[in-house]
Amino acid sequence: MKKTILSLVSMLLLVCFINHSAQAQLKRFSIGPFVEVGFPTGDFGDTHNTGYGIGLGADVKLIAGLTAVGSVSYFHFPGKTIPAPGGNYEVxxxxxxxxxxxxxxxxxxxxxxxxxxxxxxxxxxYNNGVGGLIAPGVGIRLLGLDVEAKYEAWFHDKTHGFFGLKAGYNF
Structure with a gap:
Protein backbone atom coordinates (compact mmCIF):
# COMPACT_ATOMS: atom_id res chain seq x y z
CA MET A 1 0.00 0.00 0.00
CA LYS A 2 2.83 2.38 0.85
CA LYS A 3 4.44 1.75 -2.55
CA THR A 4 1.16 2.54 -4.30
CA ILE A 5 0.68 5.80 -2.39
CA LEU A 6 4.34 6.75 -2.91
CA SER A 7 4.03 6.01 -6.65
CA LEU A 8 0.82 8.05 -6.85
CA VAL A 9 2.34 11.04 -5.01
CA SER A 10 5.49 10.83 -7.17
CA MET A 11 3.39 10.72 -10.33
CA LEU A 12 1.30 13.70 -9.13
CA LEU A 13 4.45 15.74 -8.36
CA LEU A 14 5.89 14.86 -11.77
CA VAL A 15 2.69 15.99 -13.53
CA CYS A 16 2.69 19.25 -11.55
CA PHE A 17 6.35 19.86 -12.43
CA ILE A 18 5.78 19.16 -16.15
CA ASN A 19 2.71 21.43 -16.18
CA HIS A 20 4.64 24.25 -14.48
CA SER A 21 7.54 23.88 -16.97
CA ALA A 22 5.15 23.96 -19.92
CA GLN A 23 3.53 27.14 -18.65
CA ALA A 24 6.96 28.74 -18.26
CA GLN A 25 7.64 27.94 -21.94
CA LEU A 26 4.37 29.62 -22.96
CA LYS A 27 5.22 33.02 -21.52
CA ARG A 28 2.95 35.94 -22.27
CA PHE A 29 5.54 38.75 -22.18
CA SER A 30 8.88 39.15 -23.97
CA ILE A 31 11.42 41.92 -24.43
CA GLY A 32 14.55 42.23 -26.53
CA PRO A 33 16.90 44.33 -28.63
CA PHE A 34 16.74 44.81 -32.39
CA VAL A 35 18.62 46.44 -35.25
CA GLU A 36 17.06 47.87 -38.37
CA VAL A 37 18.01 49.36 -41.70
CA GLY A 38 15.90 51.82 -43.69
CA PHE A 39 15.93 52.59 -47.42
CA PRO A 40 14.41 56.08 -47.92
CA THR A 41 11.78 56.61 -50.62
CA GLY A 42 10.39 59.65 -52.45
CA ASP A 43 11.67 63.10 -51.50
CA PHE A 44 13.30 61.63 -48.38
CA GLY A 45 15.35 59.33 -50.64
CA ASP A 46 16.45 62.32 -52.71
CA THR A 47 17.99 64.01 -49.68
CA HIS A 48 19.12 61.13 -47.42
CA ASN A 49 21.13 57.91 -47.66
CA THR A 50 20.35 54.51 -46.17
CA GLY A 51 19.68 54.76 -42.44
CA TYR A 52 20.49 52.48 -39.53
CA GLY A 53 18.83 52.06 -36.18
CA ILE A 54 18.92 50.20 -32.90
CA GLY A 55 16.17 49.76 -30.35
CA LEU A 56 14.31 47.79 -27.73
CA GLY A 57 10.96 46.09 -28.30
CA ALA A 58 8.43 44.33 -26.10
CA ASP A 59 5.26 42.37 -26.63
CA VAL A 60 2.37 40.97 -24.59
CA LYS A 61 0.18 38.13 -25.85
CA LEU A 62 -3.49 39.06 -25.66
CA ILE A 63 -5.69 36.36 -27.19
CA ALA A 64 -5.14 33.55 -29.69
CA GLY A 65 -2.88 34.95 -32.41
CA LEU A 66 -3.10 38.61 -31.30
CA THR A 67 -0.25 40.39 -29.52
CA ALA A 68 0.23 43.98 -28.31
CA VAL A 69 3.66 45.30 -29.34
CA GLY A 70 5.72 48.37 -28.53
CA SER A 71 9.21 49.66 -29.22
CA VAL A 72 11.52 52.63 -28.90
CA SER A 73 14.56 53.09 -31.11
CA TYR A 74 17.13 55.53 -32.44
CA PHE A 75 17.43 55.97 -36.23
CA HIS A 76 20.16 57.83 -38.16
CA PHE A 77 19.79 58.75 -41.84
CA PRO A 78 22.93 60.48 -43.17
CA GLY A 79 22.28 63.49 -45.41
CA LYS A 80 23.36 63.60 -49.04
CA THR A 81 25.46 66.18 -50.87
CA ILE A 82 23.23 67.73 -53.53
CA PRO A 83 24.80 69.57 -56.46
CA ALA A 84 23.44 73.09 -56.85
CA PRO A 85 24.35 76.14 -58.92
CA GLY A 86 27.18 77.95 -57.21
CA GLY A 87 28.29 74.94 -55.12
CA ASN A 88 27.13 71.77 -53.46
CA TYR A 89 24.46 71.74 -50.77
CA GLU A 90 24.96 69.50 -47.72
CA VAL A 91 21.71 68.09 -46.30
CA TYR A 126 17.46 68.50 -39.25
CA ASN A 127 13.73 69.25 -38.94
CA ASN A 128 13.45 69.42 -35.13
CA GLY A 129 10.12 68.52 -33.55
CA VAL A 130 7.70 65.66 -33.06
CA GLY A 131 5.59 64.03 -35.74
CA GLY A 132 3.36 61.01 -36.12
CA LEU A 133 4.25 57.68 -37.65
CA ILE A 134 2.60 54.59 -39.11
CA ALA A 135 4.38 51.32 -39.84
CA PRO A 136 2.71 48.27 -41.41
CA GLY A 137 4.86 45.17 -41.73
CA VAL A 138 5.10 41.43 -42.24
CA GLY A 139 7.56 39.10 -40.59
CA ILE A 140 8.53 35.74 -39.19
CA ARG A 141 9.19 34.79 -35.60
CA LEU A 142 10.89 31.53 -34.78
CA LEU A 143 11.56 30.90 -31.10
CA GLY A 144 13.06 34.25 -30.03
CA LEU A 145 14.35 35.36 -33.44
CA ASP A 146 12.19 38.01 -35.13
CA VAL A 147 12.75 39.24 -38.71
CA GLU A 148 10.41 41.81 -40.26
CA ALA A 149 10.01 43.72 -43.53
CA LYS A 150 8.05 46.97 -43.24
CA TYR A 151 7.22 50.34 -44.66
CA GLU A 152 7.42 53.19 -42.17
CA ALA A 153 6.28 56.78 -42.70
CA TRP A 154 6.99 59.72 -40.40
CA PHE A 155 4.76 62.78 -40.74
CA HIS A 156 6.40 66.08 -39.73
CA ASP A 157 6.14 69.04 -42.13
CA LYS A 158 6.31 66.45 -44.93
CA THR A 159 6.35 62.66 -45.23
CA HIS A 160 9.62 60.86 -44.51
CA GLY A 161 9.03 57.31 -45.75
CA PHE A 162 11.28 54.27 -46.03
CA PHE A 163 11.23 50.53 -46.56
CA GLY A 164 12.89 48.79 -43.67
CA LEU A 165 14.28 45.47 -42.51
CA LYS A 166 14.33 44.70 -38.81
CA ALA A 167 15.99 41.82 -36.96
CA GLY A 168 15.83 41.19 -33.24
CA TYR A 169 15.81 38.64 -30.48
CA ASN A 170 13.21 38.45 -27.72
CA PHE A 171 13.83 36.92 -24.32
Whole structure:
Protein backbone atom coordinates (compact mmCIF):
# COMPACT_ATOMS: atom_id res chain seq x y z
CA MET A 1 0.00 0.00 0.00
CA LYS A 2 2.83 2.38 0.85
CA LYS A 3 4.44 1.75 -2.55
CA THR A 4 1.16 2.54 -4.30
CA ILE A 5 0.68 5.80 -2.39
CA LEU A 6 4.34 6.75 -2.91
CA SER A 7 4.03 6.01 -6.65
CA LEU A 8 0.82 8.05 -6.85
CA VAL A 9 2.34 11.04 -5.01
CA SER A 10 5.49 10.83 -7.17
CA MET A 11 3.39 10.72 -10.33
CA LEU A 12 1.30 13.70 -9.13
CA LEU A 13 4.45 15.74 -8.36
CA LEU A 14 5.89 14.86 -11.77
CA VAL A 15 2.69 15.99 -13.53
CA CYS A 16 2.69 19.25 -11.55
CA PHE A 17 6.35 19.86 -12.43
CA ILE A 18 5.78 19.16 -16.15
CA ASN A 19 2.71 21.43 -16.18
CA HIS A 20 4.64 24.25 -14.48
CA SER A 21 7.54 23.88 -16.97
CA ALA A 22 5.15 23.96 -19.92
CA GLN A 23 3.53 27.14 -18.65
CA ALA A 24 6.96 28.74 -18.26
CA GLN A 25 7.64 27.94 -21.94
CA LEU A 26 4.37 29.62 -22.96
CA LYS A 27 5.22 33.02 -21.52
CA ARG A 28 2.95 35.94 -22.27
CA PHE A 29 5.54 38.75 -22.18
CA SER A 30 8.88 39.15 -23.97
CA ILE A 31 11.42 41.92 -24.43
CA GLY A 32 14.55 42.23 -26.53
CA PRO A 33 16.90 44.33 -28.63
CA PHE A 34 16.74 44.81 -32.39
CA VAL A 35 18.62 46.44 -35.25
CA GLU A 36 17.06 47.87 -38.37
CA VAL A 37 18.01 49.36 -41.70
CA GLY A 38 15.90 51.82 -43.69
CA PHE A 39 15.93 52.59 -47.42
CA PRO A 40 14.41 56.08 -47.92
CA THR A 41 11.78 56.61 -50.62
CA GLY A 42 10.39 59.65 -52.45
CA ASP A 43 11.67 63.10 -51.50
CA PHE A 44 13.30 61.63 -48.38
CA GLY A 45 15.35 59.33 -50.64
CA ASP A 46 16.45 62.32 -52.71
CA THR A 47 17.99 64.01 -49.68
CA HIS A 48 19.12 61.13 -47.42
CA ASN A 49 21.13 57.91 -47.66
CA THR A 50 20.35 54.51 -46.17
CA GLY A 51 19.68 54.76 -42.44
CA TYR A 52 20.49 52.48 -39.53
CA GLY A 53 18.83 52.06 -36.18
CA ILE A 54 18.92 50.20 -32.90
CA GLY A 55 16.17 49.76 -30.35
CA LEU A 56 14.31 47.79 -27.73
CA GLY A 57 10.96 46.09 -28.30
CA ALA A 58 8.43 44.33 -26.10
CA ASP A 59 5.26 42.37 -26.63
CA VAL A 60 2.37 40.97 -24.59
CA LYS A 61 0.18 38.13 -25.85
CA LEU A 62 -3.49 39.06 -25.66
CA ILE A 63 -5.69 36.36 -27.19
CA ALA A 64 -5.14 33.55 -29.69
CA GLY A 65 -2.88 34.95 -32.41
CA LEU A 66 -3.10 38.61 -31.30
CA THR A 67 -0.25 40.39 -29.52
CA ALA A 68 0.23 43.98 -28.31
CA VAL A 69 3.66 45.30 -29.34
CA GLY A 70 5.72 48.37 -28.53
CA SER A 71 9.21 49.66 -29.22
CA VAL A 72 11.52 52.63 -28.90
CA SER A 73 14.56 53.09 -31.11
CA TYR A 74 17.13 55.53 -32.44
CA PHE A 75 17.43 55.97 -36.23
CA HIS A 76 20.16 57.83 -38.16
CA PHE A 77 19.79 58.75 -41.84
CA PRO A 78 22.93 60.48 -43.17
CA GLY A 79 22.28 63.49 -45.41
CA LYS A 80 23.36 63.60 -49.04
CA THR A 81 25.46 66.18 -50.87
CA ILE A 82 23.23 67.73 -53.53
CA PRO A 83 24.80 69.57 -56.46
CA ALA A 84 23.44 73.09 -56.85
CA PRO A 85 24.35 76.14 -58.92
CA GLY A 86 27.18 77.95 -57.21
CA GLY A 87 28.29 74.94 -55.12
CA ASN A 88 27.13 71.77 -53.46
CA TYR A 89 24.46 71.74 -50.77
CA GLU A 90 24.96 69.50 -47.72
CA VAL A 91 21.71 68.09 -46.30
CA UNK A 92 21.86 67.58 -42.55
CA UNK A 93 21.50 64.07 -41.16
CA UNK A 94 18.13 63.00 -39.80
CA UNK A 95 18.32 61.64 -36.25
CA UNK A 96 14.97 60.32 -35.08
CA UNK A 97 13.65 58.58 -31.98
CA UNK A 98 10.50 56.67 -32.97
CA UNK A 99 8.18 55.38 -30.24
CA UNK A 100 5.75 52.77 -31.60
CA UNK A 101 2.71 50.90 -30.25
CA UNK A 102 0.62 48.44 -32.20
CA UNK A 103 -0.80 45.00 -32.78
CA UNK A 104 0.68 41.86 -34.32
CA UNK A 105 -1.49 39.05 -35.68
CA UNK A 106 -0.12 35.56 -36.27
CA UNK A 107 -1.32 34.25 -39.65
CA UNK A 108 0.29 30.79 -39.40
CA UNK A 109 2.78 29.23 -37.00
CA UNK A 110 5.69 31.63 -37.68
CA UNK A 111 4.28 34.23 -40.13
CA UNK A 112 2.68 37.44 -38.83
CA UNK A 113 1.40 40.85 -39.94
CA UNK A 114 1.84 43.95 -37.80
CA UNK A 115 0.55 47.51 -37.68
CA UNK A 116 2.18 50.12 -35.46
CA UNK A 117 1.58 53.81 -34.88
CA UNK A 118 3.24 56.38 -32.66
CA UNK A 119 5.49 59.40 -32.59
CA UNK A 120 8.76 60.28 -34.30
CA UNK A 121 10.92 62.74 -32.34
CA UNK A 122 13.31 64.50 -34.75
CA UNK A 123 16.50 65.59 -32.96
CA UNK A 124 19.60 67.47 -34.04
CA UNK A 125 19.82 70.12 -36.73
CA TYR A 126 17.46 68.50 -39.25
CA ASN A 127 13.73 69.25 -38.94
CA ASN A 128 13.45 69.42 -35.13
CA GLY A 129 10.12 68.52 -33.55
CA VAL A 130 7.70 65.66 -33.06
CA GLY A 131 5.59 64.03 -35.74
CA GLY A 132 3.36 61.01 -36.12
CA LEU A 133 4.25 57.68 -37.65
CA ILE A 134 2.60 54.59 -39.11
CA ALA A 135 4.38 51.32 -39.84
CA PRO A 136 2.71 48.27 -41.41
CA GLY A 137 4.86 45.17 -41.73
CA VAL A 138 5.10 41.43 -42.24
CA GLY A 139 7.56 39.10 -40.59
CA ILE A 140 8.53 35.74 -39.19
CA ARG A 141 9.19 34.79 -35.60
CA LEU A 142 10.89 31.53 -34.78
CA LEU A 143 11.56 30.90 -31.10
CA GLY A 144 13.06 34.25 -30.03
CA LEU A 145 14.35 35.36 -33.44
CA ASP A 146 12.19 38.01 -35.13
CA VAL A 147 12.75 39.24 -38.71
CA GLU A 148 10.41 41.81 -40.26
CA ALA A 149 10.01 43.72 -43.53
CA LYS A 150 8.05 46.97 -43.24
CA TYR A 151 7.22 50.34 -44.66
CA GLU A 152 7.42 53.19 -42.17
CA ALA A 153 6.28 56.78 -42.70
CA TRP A 154 6.99 59.72 -40.40
CA PHE A 155 4.76 62.78 -40.74
CA HIS A 156 6.40 66.08 -39.73
CA ASP A 157 6.14 69.04 -42.13
CA LYS A 158 6.31 66.45 -44.93
CA THR A 159 6.35 62.66 -45.23
CA HIS A 160 9.62 60.86 -44.51
CA GLY A 161 9.03 57.31 -45.75
CA PHE A 162 11.28 54.27 -46.03
CA PHE A 163 11.23 50.53 -46.56
CA GLY A 164 12.89 48.79 -43.67
CA LEU A 165 14.28 45.47 -42.51
CA LYS A 166 14.33 44.70 -38.81
CA ALA A 167 15.99 41.82 -36.96
CA GLY A 168 15.83 41.19 -33.24
CA TYR A 169 15.81 38.64 -30.48
CA ASN A 170 13.21 38.45 -27.72
CA PHE A 171 13.83 36.92 -24.32
Missing amino acids: KSANVIPVRLGLRYKLVSILYVKLEGGTANFTGD
